[in-house]
Amino acid sequence: MNPMKPKTFGSNQEMQDAEKNFLYRRHQRARLAQSVFQLTTLLAVIFLATLLVTVVNKSMGYVVVENKVNPATLSDRPLSELNNTELAQILRENLRKNRVRTLERTGFLEDQSQSTLVQLVEAEIIQPEVVESYNLFPSLINRSKIKADAAVSYPNAKVEFRYWLNGVFLINSMASQPELAGVRSALLGSLQLILITILTAFPIGVGAAIYLEEYASHKSRINRLIQTNIDNLAGVPSIVYGILGLALFVRALQPFTSGALFGVDGQNGRTILSAGLTMALLILPILIINAQEAIRSVPDSLRQASYGLGATRWQTIWHHVLPGAMPGILTGTILAISRAIGETAPLIVVGASTFITSDPTGPFSSFTALPIQIYNWTTRPQPAFQHIAAAAILVLLIALLSLNAVAILLRNRFAKRV
16 A cells, blocks of 8 residues: 555545544543643642742741840830930940940931831840740640740740731841841842843843844844844843853943942942842843734734835834733733842842841942842741741732732733723
């Protein structure tokens, strides 16, 4: 039998049977693919739910707190009800003169905010220490046993249910004691870092995509080489971008990134500007590829109609192509932000601080970020640091979801205009 000869059927019945068998096999493959998809989706949901439950379990629970100095001996009222003069007087009476002079290097104690003075009294005088801490589930199940054991082991301590993610945690800066540590500096650093990253990467990425899709000749060898490199750069490990940022922004462009060209003194190239530019390089391939796909999805008939009415190429791109592609471009931006806000390795290489108590004052200041703080706290052996690390993870997730929500709203707004 000739293998190249097409197969023939002796009757219509055989053709119908063959067609039924073919459709049956297709349906079987489709059901199998659907089952695999549903299984992988279910596994992803289970893993995500497990992660969230684990983080929430560590972010709250009973703690046994023991103070070095009883707050009742300092004042007959709670510290939060005292004014600046009373709090400053407590500090002067209970601290050494050298320590008071150190605290007043930038100004008198009375000139500082009331919340800052309360934090100083707690950190310098009261010095609370969490001697025992429990996760959420053990706290709910063994509440009576926890209190009974604490009364025997720590008779002078106080047992309280603590939400590690609270208002004080958000407004306090980094501290060596987990009871007093917060994420204010790290949160401000992450927000400024993402702002610089988006302002740098978004226009460059969209501009590159417009050039490659609307102006460049796809048959050109140079353009094919550029496209291949962009596709490959999207899979490069993030630590490589950190090394590139260290060589380019921290060292080669130090006069610019340190602010020396603008009269800023006392800084090297390890600034928030260098980190933002490094993260912009990291997400740039992702933005370009997604923007290209979005621009490519705009129908050619829309372009031809615009040209037929006498519009130039740029007018067609600006008024018709970009509005139609903007929802897809913003979708790629969401993915890029999600990757950038959680990166740690490039920031460590560029020079993010693991312990910093001052807030970033601009693009030329030293900085830290939420992923750096989480990494730092998870490496500490004390259980209390594990709790504040879980609280910081929740802050990071909330910040990420908030930024994504803004991008989704913008995407939906542009989608309604199309």
